[in-house]
């Protein structure tokens with residue numbers, strides 16, 4: 001089997017995916033029309049032509065602007081359903097999805113509409129496509145912790161639909177320790193904890209996220225390469241890094257995919273896997289990320305299999321569910 005076939009056939013989980021980052025230019029225009037919103041672009045091509053980013057902030061400015069078209073429960077349902085169809089195509093069998101409630105509630109969209117739209121699509125995804133999922137509420141770190149605490153209060157009636165909390169948005173100058181209180185509350189409530197750290201920010205932010213926020217999994221984390229000591233610690237403790245190769249290149253963390261440290265991290269024993277982050281903006285969904293890595297870094301079959309296994313191992317599935325998928329991965333890997 002070629003690497004390309006293996007990538008298509010192998011079951012995998014996606015653990016780093018912002019649902020708002022799946023809003024394709026075409027859907028921006030469809031929703032703008034449905035919701036009577038005037039956009040500052042003539043058409044979807046003109047909007048897509050702006051997707052030329054110099055860093056994280058240049059992307060976030062456009063990303064938050066585009067989310068304005070998401071207004072109703074139906075919009076959130078349609079957005080999530082479209083993503084699940086991509087999962088089905090790419091053999092993503094389980095996904096753990098981020099959503100940013102503050103970017104919607106700040107515009108007057110009720111929290112209930114956001115979460116119910118997403119949740120109903122996830123339920124339909126399991127029924128109709130056999131894809132399992134979990135939901136992770138992300139706090140926006142460019143806003144004060146007070147705002148995150150208000151969002152945490154708003155989330156209380158919906159905690160049964162949420163598996164974890166995360167931390168995203170502008171990383172530089174917004175270290176994890178600013179969010180110690182809200183993460184402590186989420187931990188107390190028994191939720192899983194994740195945080196973007198070491199995407200653009202320094203390796204110390206990864207350390208803070210582990211030591212102060214007590215996170216279970218690191219999002220991005222690629223700047224861990226700056227600290228041998230931290231790499232050893234994270235490998236020893238089996239803390240996973242949800243790496244996003246196309247995102248890192250499109251946001252200029254690396255100037256080209258050939259420079260990406262994914263395989264070095266994997267060979268060093270870190271639990272890394274491939275994710276798409278904001279696929280509508282960065283050039284592709286799960287398998288496009290795998291193919292880009294395959295082309296630039298020339299991984300072995302064993303490395304591709306390990307990346308898929310790590311996606312399952314680092315997920316918040318039960319041990320039994322994990323074992324079922326690991327066995328399926330082995331059987332696909334052994335079939336020629």
Ligand SMILES: Nc1ncnc2[nH]cnc12
Pocket residue numbers: 018021056168169170171196199247277278
């Ligand atoms: N790559 C990313 N980093 C931080 N915040 C984000 N929000 C959406 N995508 C993000």
Ligand SMILES: [Zn+2]
Pocket residue numbers: 016017018168196219277
């Ligand atoms: Zn992200």
